[in-house]
Amino acid sequence: MRSRTLFVALAAVTASFAPACAQSSDDTGGLVVPAKKDAGADTATSAADDTGSPSTDDTGSWTPPADTGSTTTDTGSWTPPADTGSTTTDTGSSTPPADTGPTGGTTGIACTSDAVCGSAGDHCTAFLSPVCAGMACTNPADSSSSSGYADYSPCDSDAGVCSPDTTKNDGSGYCAPKCSIPLHGGAATGCLTGDTCIPDLLDSSGSSAIGSCEGGACTSDAECAAASSTYAKCQKETMNCVQTTQTFGAAGAKCTVSTSGTSTPNCVCLAANPTSASTTGYCANLCITGDASHGCSSGYSCDPLLNTTYFTAIPTGIVGYCAKSCSTSSTCPTGTTCQSFGGPSVCAP
Secondary structure, eight states: OOOOOOOOOOOOOOOOOOOOOOOOOOOOOOOOOOOOOOOSOOOOSOOSOOOSOSSOOOOOOOOOOOOOOOSSOOOOOOOOOOOOOOSSOOOOOOOOOOOOOTTSSSTTOBOSSGGGGOSSSOEEEOSSSOEEEOOEEEOOBOTTSTTSBOSOOEETTTTEEEEEOTTTOSSEEEEEEEEEEESBSSBOBSSOTTOEEEEEEEOTTSSEEEEEEESOOOSSHHHHHHHOSSSOEEETTTTEEESSOOOOOOTTOEEEEOTTSOEESSSOEEOOOOSSSOEEEEEOOEEETTOGGGOOOTTEEEEOOOOTTTOSBOOBSBEEEEEEBOSSGGGSOTTOEEEOSSSSOEEEO
């Protein structure tokens, strides 16, 4: 397991008025019909006027026939055809694709064998909760980094982060499962139960941080043996399952980190990052924030020492250092001062 402090490079009615213009002409004369002289006798049988009418008054009325309905009675009926189902019978079967994780890669999914992890290079890694990880990756060049390469970058279709090989400092690394860490308190998410989340960098949105799931959080050899017959020992100082345990310096002991990154004595040395000369600090075992079963001994606090410019509270469920508690810098080991990172004050570089 590795551990690093979080660095950040950071639309009308137009009346159809045919004028009743009577076509006229001056009427200057009168029409005279000459009278005809009746010289004969009246031969009518009666001199009385004919007062009858040549027509007969219509004193009756017309009643339409009663409405008797349709002239054609529909005596038949229509029955729809029986529903015989789909015209095509599906005689095949469909097998859903394997679950390749939330972003398309296999890194970070639980596994029982390498076959589950696909052919892109991931293997079923023997963490406490076995997980697909390990495909080769390369971080891009970064002139602002001491190694000349970015510390971390996405890998395996953004399912993981490229954890650098700090012994080579050539940008190479392996793809580790990705976890998400809140900036204002709360629990980290993304790692399988038993595996641990280490803070790496802020994500592009600036709303959370990205970490990588590493190793596990063992407290005994039995836990490791249950996960792997090869990595069956628990290095309690780092909570890692290993093949063979090493001797570590006692918690709180003075330590020195060389420019090559090695610590004397062998331990997680809480000291400033060495550049041109070795730096001094003290041995600080690893722990998990908010987890009493992976906590620190009396006089020490589990603190990931995150940048308070971005983190307003210490997240839970991430890897931290068992940092020495303090009230003033005078009680801190050489190379450290008394500082607060959103929790109790601790001695830190």
